[in-house]
Amino acid sequence: MASSHSDAARMEQIITEFFAKSLHIILETRSPYMSSRNFSGEQTVSSPSSSSSSSSSVRPRDKWFNLALRECPEALENLDLWRQSNLEPMVVDVILVKRSLDWDPINFSPKPELPKNLSSKEAYLNCWNSDQEELGTEGQCEKIIERWVVQYEVRKTKGGGKGGKRSSSNLLSLLYKKSMLLLRSLYVTVRLLPAYKIFRDLNLTGQIRSYSLAHRVSSFAEPFTRREEAEMQRFSFGPVDTSCGRLCLSVMYRSSLSDVSSEGFTPMSPQFIPDYVGSPLADPLKRFPSVPMSHGSPSLPFSRRHSWSFDQYRASPPISISPSPTYSEPYAPTSNPCRFPPPSLPPHPPETSNRRKDNASFDEYCPSPTFSPSPSPSPPIYIPGSHISKVLLRSESAPVNIPTKKLQTSSLKNPNLPPSPPLKGTRGGTPRADKTMVPTQLNATVEKMLVGKDDSKRYTGVKISISRSSSRSFHEDFDESELTCPFDVDDDDIIDHGTRPESFDQKGCLREPLEPGGLMPMRKSQGAAVGALVDLLKKAPPLSQEYSHSTIPSQIHSDEAYKTGTDDPDLISKSQTVQVCTSSVTSSGILVSKTTADALEELGTYREMKNLLLSQGGRPQMLTGYASAVESMGKGTK
Amino acid sequence: MNCEVCQLKELEVEHYEIREVLRCILHTIIFHRALGLVRPKEIDLELFEITYVQCGDVDVEKKIDEKIEQFICWVEKHPNKKSQICLSFFEVKNKQASWFTNKIERLYWEQWYINLNVAQQPKVHSSKSYSSKVVDPGENAHEERSVRRATLEASLRDVLFQIIRFVNDKKEHVPPIPNREGVISFPYEITIPSSSDSAFGMDMIKRMLQTGHPTMLS
Numbered sequence: 001m002a003s004s005h006s007d008a009a010r011m012e013q014i015i016t017e018f019f020a021k022s023l024h025i026i027l028e029t030r031s032p033y034m035s036s037r038n039f040s041g042e043q044t045v046s047s048p049s050s051s052s053s054s055s056s057s058v059r060p061r062d063k064w065f066n067l068a069l070r071e072c073p074e075a076l077e078n079l080d081l082w083r084q085s086n087l088e089p090m091v092v093d094v095i096l097v098k099r100s101l102d103w104d105p106i107n108f109s110p111k112p113e114l115p116k117n118l119s120s121k122e123a124y125l126n127c128w129n130s131d132q133e134e135l136g137t138e139g140q141c142e143k144i145i146e147r148w149v150v151q152y153e154v155r156k157t158k159g160g161g162k163g164g165k166r167s168s169s170n171l172l173s174l175l176y177k178k179s180m181l182l183l184r185s186l187y188v189t190v191r192l193l194p195a196y197k198i199f200r201d202l203n204l205t206g207q208i209r210s211y212s213l214a215h216r217v218s219s220f221a222e223p224f225t226r227r228e229e230a231e232m233q234r235f236s237f238g239p240v241d242t243s244c245g246r247l248c249l250s251v252m253y254r255s256s257l258s259d260v261s262s263e264g265f266t267p268m269s270p271q272f273i274p275d276y277v278g279s280p281l282a283d284p285l286k287r288f289p290s291v292p293m294s295h296g297s298p299s300l301p302f303s304r305r306h307s308w309s310f311d312q313y314r315a316s317p318p319i320s321i322s323p324s325p326t327y328s329e330p331y332a333p334t335s336n337p338c339r340f341p342p343p344s345l346p347p348h349p350p351e352t353s354n355r356r357k358d359n360a361s362f363d364e365y366c367p368s369p370t371f372s373p374s375p376s377p378s379p380p381i382y383i384p385g386s387h388i389s390k391v392l393l394r395s396e397s398a399p400v401n402i403p404t405k406k407l408q409t410s411s412l413k414n415p416n417l418p419p420s421p422p423l424k425g426t427r428g429g430t431p432r433a434d435k436t437m438v439p440t441q442l443n444a445t446v447e448k449m450l451v452g453k454d455d456s457k458r459y460t461g462v463k464i465s466i467s468r469s470s471s472r473s474f475h476e477d478f479d480e481s482e483l484t485c486p487f488d489v490d491d492d493d494i495i496d497h498g499t500r501p502e503s504f505d506q507k508g509c510l511r512e513p514l515e516p517g518g519l520m521p522m523r524k525s526q527g528a529a530v531g532a533l534v535d536l537l538k539k540a541p542p543l544s545q546e547y548s549h550s551t552i553p554s555q556i557h558s559d560e561a562y563k564t565g566t567d568d569p570d571l572i573s574k575s576q577t578v579q580v581c582t583s584s585v586t587s588s589g590i591l592v593s594k595t596t597a598d599a600l601e602e603l604g605t606y607r608e609m610k611n612l613l614l615s616q617g618g619r620p621q622m623l624t625g626y627a628s629a630v631e632s633m634g635k636g637t638k
Numbered sequence: 639m640n641c642e643v644c645q646l647k648e649l650e651v652e653h654y655e656i657r658e659v660l661r662c663i664l665h666t667i668i669f670h671r672a673l674g675l676v677r678p679k680e681i682d683l684e685l686f687e688i689t690y691v692q693c694g695d696v697d698v699e700k701k702i703d704e705k706i707e708q709f710i711c712w713v714e715k716h717p718n719k720k721s722q723i724c725l726s727f728f729e730v731k732n733k734q735a736s737w738f739t740n741k742i743e744r745l746y747w748e749q750w751y752i753n754l755n756v757a758q759q760p761k762v763h764s765s766k767s768y769s770s771k772v773v774d775p776g777e778n779a780h781e782e783r784s785v786r787r788a789t790l791e792a793s794l795r796d797v798l799f800q801i802i803r804f805v806n807d808k809k810e811h812v813p814p815i816p817n818r819e820g821v822i823s824f825p826y827e828i829t830i831p832s833s834s835d836s837a838f839g840m841d842m843i844k845r846m847l848q849t850g851h852p853t854m855l856s
Contacts, residue, residue, distance in 0.1 A: 188802060
């Protein structure tokens with residue numbers, strides 16, 4: 001009968017579109033880069049009634065199941081393959097791809113090749129998408145974190161489907177209605193599963209990470225091993241019965257991705273930095289002890305925290321930083337090395353980590369105008385399941401690359417946060433973007449400085465940023481290779497910069513509010529002072545005629561040229577930073593008026609000091625001498 | 639047609655968490671019942687790492703916010719009581735109007751009861767838990783707060799999955815989708831049944847009289 005044929009055809013169409021829609025819903029939130037191309041923000045067009053007739057035109061596909069979704073080209077291209085047959089199940093594997101050399105081989109294993117028993121059709125249907133493939137297989141591991149299975153089970157005994165026309169159309173209506181309910185549940189569920197956090201992190205931050213999400217759509221999937229199954233949970237949606245069978249949708253997912261998504265962070269027990277020495281700029285008269293400073297420097301009311309967050313990272317894996325919820329701009333990492341003025345930061349050793357409550361003051365006094373003071377203090381806090389923590393934990397050792405850093409200026413403090421959004425840092429929404437906000441702000445801060453405004457406030461902000469990185473690099477046991485250019489962006493640096501934001505938050509923020517045009521307090525962090533000096537030098541009129549972006553490359557080139565003039569670029573950068581440190585001791589007004597000649601003079605002096613530093617291998621005693629030398633230089637500049 | 643009732647798992651919330659928790663739950667339920675053409679809207683909670691979905695209708699959002707404010711006022715007036723907020727879906731049946739009555743009958747086909755146990759605060763805007771009772775919250779209070787927050791987040795997730803399971807398990811009772819414009823397919827109402835037994839009982843009787851069904855309200 002024609003009607004039955006048409007009903008059967010309609011049912012077939014509903015089932016086909018159901019497959020398509022479910023794939024679209026899944027990939028929309030599991031395929032980061034493809035979705036981001038069409039991602040119009042966290043929230044889609046709000047008014048559906050207007051969407052049907054307004055500028056946001058309703059595509060024909062949107063009308064299916066009354067669920068208008070964002071574009072997802074990958075879903076569409078995979079979709080066409082499935083139009084061939086509704087009888088084959090559709091298996092969507094969401095795979096976490098990690099690239100690192102520090103992975104635990106026990107937990108991760110290289111993904112085996114595609115099953116060789118796949119037919120050519122299946123192989124064709126097995127669409128592989130990986131953002132990391134081009135990075136090679138070195139240290140690349142994959143782990144299936146979700147497996148979605150959509151299938152239409154045909155009932156062997158077909159019964160009840162041969163009713164009258166009315167009942168058949170009623171059945172179709174019922175099928176369509178139930179499919180709509182199921183797809184709405186799917187839409188909500190994909191956003192509640194753990195993999196969604198990873199998707200948001202990848203999608204909105206834009207930062208290069210060592211992990212990525214990939215997906216694979218196939219009609220066949222290797223069953224999980226027992227071990228894998230034990231680690232996964234299963235959720236089955238209620239099936240939708242049809243006259244001939246039923247539509248089934250289920251998912252197996254990893255309930256905990258904390259270990260999976262950790263960015264190669266190797267947890268370490270808390271430890272003191274045995275040879276930590278504070279910055280001489282912060283307290284030139286202070287003698288830096290050769291013993292570890294455990295609980296804050298007695299001479300400083302606000303202990304330096306340059307390495308504190310770093311130590312926190314090293315100390316406990318779950319440390320995470322909640323980005324300030326006020327940050328909203330995603331930051332796009334740049335690979336342009338030395339974007340900023342003399343980037344070399346003095347190798348000031350950060351103080352030993354101090355998990356003091358008074359860390360709170362840091363965030364509140366974060367000097368950069370673009371930073372919004374965090375309402376709560378800033379010891380790193382553990383945010384369970386926080387992906388930011390994992391991201392940050394991975395990067396800990398390279399010199400600072402401020403542009404790529406994700407500075408977390410919201411409280412790192414533990415859970416005594418006020419009802420303000422403290423724990424949102426890891427999420428992909430605004431808070432997720434917050435993670436990348438700090439580097440952006442730093443950039444903005446530096447750029448503002450370069451624009452030539454003699455705004456000490458901005459200048460200070462830049463100083464702070466630089467100081468953070470400087471203290472950071474110094475903390476890393478004077479690793480000279482990392483001191484070449486804190487703003488150098490290498491692959492390693494990018495990866496390793498995760499902890500820097502913490503150090504920024506913890507220590508980089510001056511412990512006191514930076515008054516516009518005011519002097520940098522002596523108690524300010526060494527790194528901050530060093531950074532300030534660097535910036536001051538940069539701002540010296542002869543050094544840069546116009547404070548604009550165009551001058552940055554020239555400055556960079558000059559720096560690099562200068563570097564090439566010596567055997568050890570690290571020495572140059574150190575000397576530059578030392579100069580900056582010296583300058584910061586004096587008033588900012590004086591620093592601004594420094595001439596190139598003065599700067600070069602100081603540079604030469606600091607080169608010598610740098611040589612001394614290097615020769616002594618960064619011992620605290622050396623730093624003591626360094627501090628006094630800086631002090632003398634500062635006095636000399638005056 | 640029977641009326642399906644879902645009693646959601648009770649959540650222990652603090653005063654400042656009520657808005658977010660209720661928005662999340664109410665919008666999630668309504669999204670499942672907004673079977674008109676929808677452009678979903680994802681909202682990230684500020685207090686929890688949860689993203690929920692709104693149907694995107696501005697009127698719905700407004701109505702929900704109004705009801706939440708009413709609920710908060712009610713909670714302030716009735717402290718130390720377990721509170722409920724009820725989201726009901728109904729069909730409108732026009733009773734045959736006679737010259738002395740023109741009642742529109744509502745046939746409730748689904749009711750969701752959101753159960754909250756609001757921790758009482760010394761002040762409305764206080765950020766301290768009443769149980770802390772310390773002027774200067776120390777480490778322990780902070781840790782307790784974080785534990786409580788994490789527990790609430792897990793419970794909220796459980797509630798959302800409870801909603802999803804209920805929606806998936808029970809589909810037969812959902813009426814046919816009326817042919818109407820807009821997102822909302824079925825009329826709904828949000829009420830605050832009193833937590834006291836007598837008032838709740840009266841409310842049940844009232845509903846039974848309205849619907850005319852031996853409604854099973856547990």
